[in-house]
Amino acid sequence: MTHRISEIAAALGAEAFGAVDLEISGVSEPATAGPRDLALAMDPKYADGLSQGKAQAAILWQGADWQALGLKAALFVPRPRYAMSGVTRLLDPGPQIVGIHPTAVIAPSAKIGAGAAIGPFVVIGDNVEIGVNARIASHCSIEEGSTIGDHALLRAGVRIAARVSIGHNFIANHGAIVGADGFSFVTPEKSGVENARESLGNQGDAQAQSWTRIHSLGGVTIGDNVELGANVTIDRGTIRDTRIGNGTKLDNQVHLGHNVQVGDDCLLCGQVGIAGSTVIGNRVVMGGQCGASDNIFIGDDVVAGGSSKLFTNVPAGRVVLGSPAVKMEIQMDMQKALRRLPRMMQQFRELQKTVSNIVQKD
Structure with a gap:
């Protein structure tokens, strides 16, 4: 070309x-x-x-x-x-997928849009809807009841689970998984984990118990112009859907837990992990290996530097860094102070000697 x-x-x-x-x-x-x-x-x-x-x-x-x-x-x-x-x-011509490959398995109730191309060994389940001019590469699977909009591109090995709704111009790179069950478990009686969280450290008198699974009945809703990197994993919601807004881009190996809500035009870089039920605003940027605790709110236009760990709510527009994350300028001062510690300790020891000598003379 x-x-x-x-x-x-x-x-x-x-x-x-x-x-x-x-x-x-x-x-x-x-x-x-x-x-x-x-x-x-x-x-x-x-x-x-x-x-x-x-x-x-x-x-x-x-x-x-x-x-x-x-x-x-x-x-x-x-x-x-x-x-x-x-x-x-x-x-960039993209992957060369032409027509519907004879090895593709497509349920009779599925609706395939005009101009869609489906590669080898693709499996499309009951009542799936695929938009016009979509391209689905080899070994992808789309489970029952899911919908994908126009002009989508699913590269090899993408998995779309049941009850997933995806908008137009969607791109999913190799191995991305959308709609896995959430990691949600509970014990018959109050556990030591719950006690420790409430008391900030004390497990109390909780007894040994086994974990019981909470099933995920929700789905995943993804807006238009969203892109997922390789091996992204997005869990379905427990009751309500996990949601990703228009224009958001997720880098390789990003993980979103169940019920997470991500706004429009966010950038989540490689290996970012967002725990369940956290809400992320619009235009949020999180550097590589950032993590966010569960059930917190991250406001619009927040920027988190690489490897930052967000344990509490972050107000809109704030630039944060570190673990735990604080304002970036504060983190810079903290790092400068940390580098000074060896010299300060040496000065402290010398002062101790001086004071000890003065005391002995007296």
Whole structure:
């Protein structure tokens, strides 16, 4: 698949100069670009790389002299990183799935939208509804009563359980699982865990007991334009649905517990874990390996730095870091103080000696 420079410029809303009919089949870093690659040289620091590679065309930083750089064509964009989104989308064909493979098992009551493509060994259950132009790769399964909107892409090995409702333009990467049972268990009598939580440490006189399962009767509801990374796991709700809002993106190995509510346009990075019944507002960003306790509220526009652990409610707009998470500027001061501790302890020991000597003399 090739695209002319003029086509790429139109898709990106970019200015194009030079040989705009030049055809491009891929993108590359400047130093490794071939003659049919579009070099991504959006900062002056990449100028030397252009001379090392063989690119004839590039996306350049504002003000660059493309002819002096030896190029035949150039593109200029107002926001280079945002342009990367457009150019990579244009040049990404996605998985090649054509028609409905003969090994796919589709229940007679399922409704498959026009133009949908279904790969080998896919299993689609009773009363499932798949939207138009959906692409479902090999070895996926969609259980009874679930719905998936238009233009969805399920990569190989995705599992959609029963009673899951998914909007349009959904993307699930390899191995994602939506709608597993929640991790919810109870004991016949009050357990030591419950006592410890209430008393903040004392298990009381709880007796040894076995755990009894609480079944998950709810489902999962996912909005439009949501993307799940590889091996994401989302539990169904106990009674009400687990919910994910429009435009939210979950990175690889993110886990959402039962009843969790996630707002619109959130970013949850790799290995984030959200415990049951926590509510997350809109546009929340959580760095890799962040964790949130159960039954707390995280307000709109919160940003949590990597590995932060959120144990209590976080008000809207706050930037937090650490375990337990506190305001980022406070965490920075705490870390500075921690690095000073060895020197402070040495000073303390010297003061102890000085005071001890004074006391002995008296």
